[in-house]
Amino acid sequence: MHKLLTENPGQKMLLLGNEAIARGAIEAGVAVASTYPGTPSSEISLNFFQMSQESDLYFEYSTNEKVAMEVAAAAANSGVRSMCVMKHVGVNVAADALMTLAYVGVKGGMVVLTADDPYMFSSQNEQDNRFYAKLSGLPLLEPSSVEEAKEMISYAFEISEKLQEPVLFRTTTRINHSSAIVTLGEIKTPQTKGDFVKDPLNLVTVPAVSRKLHVKLLENIEKAKDLTESSAYNFIQGDGKWGIVCNGVSYNYASDAIKELDIADKVRLLRVGFSYPMPEKIIKSYLKACEKVLVIEEGEPYMEEQIKAFAQEEGLTLSIRGKAKDLFTRLYEYDPAQVRENIAKFFGMPYTPAAKPDLSDVPQVPQRPPTLCAGCSHRATYYAVKKAAEGLGTIYPTDIGCYTLGVLPPLSTADFLLCMGSSVGTGCGFSVSTDKKVISFIGDSTFFHSGIPGLVNAVFNNHNFTLIVLDNSTTAMTGHQPHPGVNMKDFNLTGYGRVSIENVVRAIGVPHVEIIKPYRVNKSIAAIKEAIDYEGVSVIISKEACTLYAQNLKKARGKPFYINEKCTDHRECVNQLACPAFYIEDERVHINADLCSGCAVCAQICPEKAIVPVRSKEKIKSS
Amino acid sequence: MQTTRLIIVAVGGQGNLLASKVLGEAALLADIPVRMSEIHGMAQRGGVVESAVVFGDAESTIISDGEADVLVGFEPSETLRALNRCNADTIVITNTAKLPPFTVSIGQGTYPDLNELQELIRQKTARLVAFDALALAKEAGNFMSLNMVLLGSLIQTGLMPVSADNVKQAIRTSTKKAFIDTNIKAFELGFEAAAKAG
Numbered sequence: 001m002h003k004l005l006t007e008n009p010g011q012k013m014l015l016l017g018n019e020a021i022a023r024g025a026i027e028a029g030v031a032v033a034s035t036y037p038g039t040p041s042s043e044i045s046l047n048f049f050q051m052s053q054e055s056d057l058y059f060e061y062s063t064n065e066k067v068a069m070e071v072a073a074a075a076a077n078s079g080v081r082s083m084c085v086m087k088h089v090g091v092n093v094a095a096d097a098l099m100t101l102a103y104v105g106v107k108g109g110m111v112v113l114t115a116d117d118p119y120m121f122s123s124q125n126e127q128d129n130r131f132y133a134k135l136s137g138l139p140l141l142e143p144s145s146v147e148e149a150k151e152m153i154s155y156a157f158e159i160s161e162k163l164q165e166p167v168l169f170r171t172t173t174r175i176n177h178s179s180a181i182v183t184l185g186e187i188k189t190p191q192t193k194g195d196f197v198k199d200p201l202n203l204v205t206v207p208a209v210s211r212k213l214h215v216k217l218l219e220n221i222e223k224a225k226d227l228t229e230s231s232a233y234n235f236i237q238g239d240g241k242w243g244i245v246c247n248g249v250s251y252n253y254a255s256d257a258i259k260e261l262d263i264a265d266k267v268r269l270l271r272v273g274f275s276y277p278m279p280e281k282i283i284k285s286y287l288k289a290c291e292k293v294l295v296i297e298e299g300e301p302y303m304e305e306q307i308k309a310f311a312q313e314e315g316l317t318l319s320i321r322g323k324a325k326d327l328f329t330r331l332y333e334y335d336p337a338q339v340r341e342n343i344a345k346f347f348g349m350p351y352t353p354a355a356k357p358d359l360s361d362v363p364q365v366p367q368r369p370p371t372l373c374a375g376c377s378h379r380a381t382y383y384a385v386k387k388a389a390e391g392l393g394t395i396y397p398t399d400i401g402c403y404t405l406g407v408l409p410p411l412s413t414a415d416f417l418l419c420m421g422s423s424v425g426t427g428c429g430f431s432v433s434t435d436k437k438v439i440s441f442i443g444d445s446t447f448f449h450s451g452i453p454g455l456v457n458a459v460f461n462n463h464n465f466t467l468i469v470l471d472n473s474t475t476a477m478t479g480h481q482p483h484p485g486v487n488m489k490d491f492n493l494t495g496y497g498r499v500s501i502e503n504v505v506r507a508i509g510v511p512h513v514e515i516i517k518p519y520r521v522n523k524s525i526a527a528i529k530e531a532i533d534y535e536g537v538s539v540i541i542s543k544e545a546c547t548l549y550a551q552n553l554k555k556a557r558g559k560p561f562y563i564n565e566k567c568t569d570h571r572e573c574v575n576q577l578a579c580p581a582f583y584i585e586d587e588r589v590h591i592n593a594d595l596c597s598g599c600a601v602c603a604q605i606c607p608e609k610a611i612v613p614v615r616s617k618e619k620i621k622s623s
Numbered sequence: 624m625q626t627t628r629l630i631i632v633a634v635g636g637q638g639n640l641l642a643s644k645v646l647g648e649a650a651l652l653a654d655i656p657v658r659m660s661e662i663h664g665m666a667q668r669g670g671v672v673e674s675a676v677v678f679g680d681a682e683s684t685i686i687s688d689g690e691a692d693v694l695v696g697f698e699p700s701e702t703l704r705a706l707n708r709c710n711a712d713t714i715v716i717t718n719t720a721k722l723p724p725f726t727v728s729i730g731q732g733t734y735p736d737l738n739e740l741q742e743l744i745r746q747k748t749a750r751l752v753a754f755d756a757l758a759l760a761k762e763a764g765n766f767m768s769l770n771m772v773l774l775g776s777l778i779q780t781g782l783m784p785v786s787a788d789n790v791k792q793a794i795r796t797s798t799k800k801a802f803i804d805t806n807i808k809a810f811e812l813g814f815e816a817a818a819k820a821g
């Protein structure tokens with residue numbers, strides 16, 4: 001049985017934040033869950049996916065976040081509890097549905113989880129999604145710890161049902177990817193089927209209806225204000241005159257700092273866990289009890305601005321500070337020492353930070369950026385594209401996935417990136433505004449997510465560019481989730497359809513379509529050349545399974561290669577392909593047989609024909 | 624309870640997340656408060672993977688620069704890179720078997736000299752335990768049990784608030800069945816190696 005389905009209230013378990021959240025949803029009796037995978041939220045849905053195979057939970061990997069939001073919205077409007085999970089930028093994709101869902105509301109509880117990523121450990125921006133609550137008028141909850149995240153999910157469902165509105169649940173990477181000891185609660189049996197009651201005058205958002213619904217939303221915000229005032233997740237600790245307001249993980253850093261600086265008797269700390277609407281009454285009376293207030297929140301001055309507005313309304317002039325050159329930054333994530341130092345500074349405490357070692361004589365350690373795996377099919381495709389486009393001035397709009405790693409030399413096949421699907425739309429734009437050849441790259445999962453409308457646009461407006469679909473039969477970067485092009489029978493899962501990328505591309509009417517096997521280097525180069533020469537929209541679908549995934553699934557792995565004595569040490573393989581299985585020892589190139597997947601791409605490009613498959617154990621040693 | 628802060632750095636695929644999970648499970652068995660965090664964005668693509676383990680009364684799950692009580696490095700150049708996480712009182716344990724990044728093969732940067740690297744760490748911290756953990760993992764029967772070797776030496780130092788028995792029990796419950804014996808053996812070899820290193 002899946003460990004998160006354990007029925008043993010009171011049992012303690014070491015859980016990852018994302019596991020705790022998934023467990024919290026199960027304890028709350030979630031019936032329908034949907035997602036598009038995105039770090040740092042991915043493990044929540046992975047656990048849902050696994051649990052759905054052995055419980056009544058319905059879970060789906062939707063094609064994108066907007067669809068996921070719509071699926072969950074309809075479920076909640078049929079009276080069942082639903083949850084949709086996405087990374088922060090995913091909410092941008094789903095925002096169109098979300099904004100009007102706030103008008104329509106829900107019947108069963110609905111929780112929308114947004115996993116923000118301060119510092120951008122694995123994201124293209126670090127937008128602060130608390131503003132989505134303000135923008136949509138929906139209640140917002142923010143846990144500070146792994147344990148609290150689990151508890152708060154049930155609370156989120158309760159509030160959602162009380163207000164008949166979806167609730168936003170915001171985490172940051174340091175909640176999603178932290179672990180702590182969590183006490184299991186009781187699992188509520190989910191109500192898996194509901195009923196949809198027709199009510200078009202409240203559910204079909206034509207202008208006349210929406211004008212009414214906006215009034216209802218504003219009334220709901222007023223009701224939410226009562227809830228936030230009495231919420232146990234907004235609490236005050238201490239009765240000193242030094243005010244510290246914090247949320248999320250900054251609460252942890254502030255709590256530790258207060259202990260370490262030994263100032264608990266001086267501080268009055270307000271932790272805001274229900275942060276939209278902000279608890280106005282609590283804050284106004286809190287401000288009156290403080291001499292000065294420091295607001296500690298990663299990201300934007302979301303609370304700070306609101307607190308200052310409350311102070312203004314009360315005619316209070318105490319100093320309220322947070323984001324400032326000499327205090328907290330809007331950039332990246334915070335850490336305990338930074339919070340400790342700023343607290344000491346703001347309240348005028350003597351403080352000497354721990355002496356840091358003098359590292360001036362430490363040599364520069366060579367960088368270790370993540371790189372495409374040994375034998376990754378994307379490397380093979382990129383090599384072929386670069387050969388086919390040799391001598392042409394090209395622009396390479398790219399997209400989001402493992403293949404974005406092509407940005408690094410020597411591949412250097414990424415020139416422009418905005419968001420999921422942007423390779424296609426920006427490809428159209430570059431093709432009309434420059435005379436350069438435009439070659440865009442998009443992964444299979446991203447193609448389904450948001451590449452298709454761009455391609456339709458390209459055909460309709462007759463743009464001149466080549467789109468390369470890197471089809472490796474999985475959503476590799478976020479942990480190998482399936483997508484609509486995957487054959488689910490390979491995983492012994494039934495009840496799924498399958499969509500062929502080739503059929504979609506042809507149905508859109510792309511005039512030049514070719515499928516290549518990227519490990520066949522010369523054939524691929526020839527096919528790509530033809531596509532590049534074509535005036536108009538051309539699409540190449542480069543099909544080869546993600547080698548890491550194939551190895552994980554224990555599919556047979558090719559024989560490793562080694563470099564024999566014919567090698568003349570010009571290192572063309574290293575300099576053009578840079579497969580991480582290569583290494584240099586004793587001034588010679590070698591192949592690490594443990595890493596080599598046997599893709600044979602290097603063997604095809606070696607002009608000396610010095611790279612050959614290993615036939616016996618001896619050869620590995622002599623290489 | 625006193626707070627103990629541990630940072631583990633490794634290269635993707637070396638299994639440091641499992642090592643910290645075993646430590647966390649051991650703390651759960653010993654009824655010791657523990658919080659951990661990990662950054663593994665692209666762990667499987669050969670990047671750096673870092674985990675932080677905080678034992679005792681603390682709410683934070685991350686450790687600021689200069690504030691690690693113990694640093695365990697699964698790869699020597701990564702241990703050196705993480706020296707900014709240490710202070711003069713930090714105890715450092717490192718594997719000495721190299722795994723040069725591919726940037727070195729394509730001529731971007733040179734791999735630091737192993738002796739110089741150890742000398743630098745020794746100068747700037749309280750103590751360095753350095754040995755070839757990969758060789759011991761292979762001796763235990765599987766190069767993948769490198770993480771358990773280093774866990775053994777970490778526990779031998781007595782700096783962790785969990786006992787060797789707690790950790791061995793956690794290895795039995797949270798590592799793959801087929802590898803339990805190898806992992807326990809690896810743990811013991813690492814334990815002995817640290818004892819010898821004095």
Ligand code: SF4
Pocket residue numbers: 371372373375376377378402403472476477546547548549667668
């Ligand atoms: S996980 Fe798959 S797609 Fe990603 S780099 Fe590795 S082989 Fe390539």
Ligand code: SF4
Pocket residue numbers: 374375376560561577579580581582591595596597598599600601602603
């Ligand atoms: S065959 Fe060559 S390119 Fe392919 S994985 Fe092995 S070393 Fe890398």
